[in-house]
Amino acid sequence: MRAVVYDRPNEFTLRDVTEPALAPGDVRLRVVASGVCGTDQHIHEGGFGVRFPATPGHEMVGEVVEAHPSVAEPRAGEFVVVDNVLTCGRCDQCQQGRVGLCRNLEAYGLTAQGSVAETIVVAASTCIPIGDLSPEIAVLAEPLACVIHGMDVLQLRPAADVLVVGAGPTGQLLTQTLVRGGASRVVVAAPTEAKLGVARRHGATETVITDRGDFAASYRRLRELAPHGFDVVIDATGASGVLNALLPMVRDGGTMMIYGMASEDVQLTVSPYEIFRRELTIKGSFAQTNCLSRAVSMLRHGVVSADGIITHRFPLEQYADALQALRDPACLKAVVVP
Ligand SMILES: [Zn+2]
Ligand SMILES: [Zn+2]
Structure with missing residues (x-):
């Protein structure tokens, strides 16, 4: 599958990479849409604790295409958004319920592979099914969760x-x-x-x-x-x-x-x-943890509207243009559609 990969700051290529095998608890998603935000610009510049080689993309909607036999849900064919922040559950902050301030925070699109790619492997436990919500709108779930x-x-x-x-x-x-x-x-x-x-x-x-x-x-x-x-x-x-x-x-x-x-x-x-x-x-207020399902609920019920907010769409080949769009006053939200 193809993915945008950074080996160092400020330089990326779109290249074929080997799809990782599924570990117990994992699902593979076909990425349907991936929102781009200011965080991706910081990652582009090598900031924010990014780990190389890096594939950005933390605001994702995907279709489950394969699940490890250990996974009951979500099922193949379901569309999901992903809670991209992974917490350790062991540190003092996690143990006091302040999981967003986990001392061993990991995240898809930062320290683990992100969604500016054709497919991504994520933990099934991070997936929130979007039901009848349009994937085009669901791509706002992560920023709304924040x-x-x-x-x-x-x-x-x-x-x-x-x-x-x-x-x-x-x-x-x-x-x-x-x-x-x-x-x-x-x-x-x-x-x-x-x-x-x-x-x-x-x-x-x-x-x-x-x-x-x-x-x-x-x-x-x-x-x-x-x-x-x-x-x-x-x-x-x-x-x-x-x-x-x-x-x-x-x-x-x-x-x-x-x-x-x-x-x-x-x-x-x-x-x-x-x-x-x-x-x-x-x-x-920094990022989010455990707010994705409320975000999906608000979008599904039309309490928050996506109307007029997603202004730009780019294929994977144009990731540079998607980053550039962040500086364009005419751009609100840019989305990569692999
Ligand atoms: Zn973001
Ligand atoms: Zn922790």
Whole structure:
């Protein structure tokens, strides 16, 4: 079968690789679709703990084509999404139920083969059948699962007034989940009007055009909307200029959540006096574990819509173009279809 393989950072080839044998508990999937996200760009550059040789792809939908005799479910012919994060179950974090912070975390598309390939072998226990959900929509299950984990971390108060900064796929899924999850208002701020239009179509109450390099230029408009700030401000950009300009937009007693992935060298400057005096909370949300089935449920019932979010599709041969599309303002979600 063919797969995209990196032997070192920044260089990959599409090549024939030997299909691994099935170990007990494994199934082989024919990859139907594989979403591309910012994490894949970090992997491209050799970051994020990637192990070479590496095949990226962690947002996958597949059809079960073969199961080890030890596997009862899923069965051949079933379409599934995959919980790509593998935890050890032994470390202190796993044993305290904080499995997402496992100290021996492995993941398909990072330390194990990913789905930018024609087939992939995964543990049957990581597969969630999608039933009658279209595989084209199910490819959003992994990023949506990360959003659901974010909601678990956030513990949104009913009727909270929320600002989401960033209208990429993550900002869009966050917005929809916050709207359905009890926020009284979700304001979305981002630089691209077309993306803000998608957010409004899916329930954003207000949108504000911003400049990532000069986020403070948006303060006036945001202050008009929320003179005392927002109960919750979520960064879905990972951009230093945005992150460092958000605290003034948080209402006293409110929460800032760091959801977007910033580079490791980005620093956030905060005044401890301000945190103390204004009783502010800063939360982080990283990846997800055990949230995929809730994501599939939300997509199946139309609570979260994929409409307008998947904008680009590429064959395996064009993986470079799929990565390039991440920088295209016209692109929301790019998907590789082997
Ligand atoms: Zn991703
Ligand atoms: Zn662990």
